[in-house]
Amino acid sequence: MITGFRLGTGGAQGKYDIRPDLTCFGKVIGGGLPIGAVGGRKDIMENLTPLGSVFHAGTLAGNPLATAAGLAALNELTDDVYMELSARTRHVASMLRDACAEANVDASFPVVGTLAGMYFGNALGGKTPTNFQEACTTSEETYAKVFHALLSAGVALAPGAYESLFVGLAHTDEVVAQLTERVAVGLQGIHR
Template sequence: MTIPLCDPNLCVSAGCTATVCIGKAIASNHTFYERSANVIPGGVNSSIRAFKSVGGEPYIVARGEGAHIVDVEGNRYIDLVQSYGAVILGHAHPAITAALRDAAGDGTSFGAPTPREMKLAEAIRERVPSCERVRLMNSGTEATSTAVRLARGATGRKRIITFYGNFHGATDALLAAGGSGIATLGIPGTAGVPEEAVANTLVVPYNVVPEIGNDVAAVIVEPVAANMGVIAPAPGFLEGLRAACDKAGALLIFDEVITGFRIGQGGAQAKYDVKPDITCFGKVIGGGLPIGAIGGSRAVMENLTPIGKVFHAGTLAGNPLATAAGLAALNELTPDVYMELGARARALATLLRDACSSAGIVAQFPV
């Protein structure tokens, strides 16, 4: 009979199974980070997690509980990140974990349609009326890249307009002057992206309606610029984009990967009453699991294969676990929940604004 001598999630001995390991059962954030760096470039699977911009080394998470996370050293933190917006209900929410257990018991991937993906698409359409048709995929980056391809295919045009400080994921054509600061003036600032990849990307100032030529396929925008300090749209900005796109025959794409199902049940487009042609989703709609989606009018969306000629496919698109978690999350996010979230956000913003004012710090807290 074997006796568990350590937790395999916390043990730093390679190959620990928790029933035979008699190695180092004392973990530290530094030890885990060092070990990760020997197998994962930079020790992280998303560059922002490396803490380079703030110094130091990342904490290594062992588990999450509601509004808290616990690292491998047992330190407990109030989590103000919540997986960068993906875990709106908090960590290990009972409705999410129950949905995942049920779904996993049925199988994890089939390469064929399932009822859950249909139901999640219906749930999105019910809450976001501009999305007459919805296509599921695997990430926010895939959503924005597919939206751009769809816009180009639907219009027969090449040029895309985006905005300084907006970030639309790690897709080559949009890695220009993003919120991550990786490139400027349509010249890529990251190795591996040739100038040709952004040659048809025009970057313009946020909150200023640009001139849109007849060679522009689409304007893609974060309706609230969440990647450069949460900058709200200026009065008339989104309305102006809608009118300018209509005049030029270009499509308007809202990247609601962050704002979707976060600032309200209908996202930013409901809050500001501006209807885009294509909407990109991610984060919240997966309940904390990898997911992305685009939605739009039937006329635009049916340019996608297998009906139209704009290709999109993916082995794990609409996978049973992400759709189960996403459905559970959306079902929990009732109008009353959004009212409570809004009240908490306003209260927190007021406290922060007052604290900054008392300290002589100039700051804005849009809510």
């Protein structure tokens, strides 16, 4: 459910005009505190208690602290913020692409909104993957080398080759400038 609020306040369903049977949200909906939310079509939701016979409850259901934190987080997520974050994500992906090219590392970083994917290797002949099967051809060996090279320069990527890069409000221009410098330093010795 990585796309929850990454593509806009309507998530992927809002971006792609999809009407799912059920929708689940976590993390942002609680401002980072432990809570989740589920919603869906009326005919499905009416089956849940107290209207229906399907029991639905939880220890943290309706937690006032998490709901207040979630409301505060959602109030920060305006259309302008999403435009800024999307532009910053494209910038970070472009920087990574250029740094990898400079270091002779075959890589692409496809972007959708505030999400950037990572693909390493040349199994697709320079083409960016567009589906799950193509994404599975990424070079885990190359990713491991990039991961450790960047970690030694102070840049922590996700531990797995199939994760996304997440750009958020904390990634200011200054942070991105530091990231750019550290990525260049980290990739310098990758082929040694």
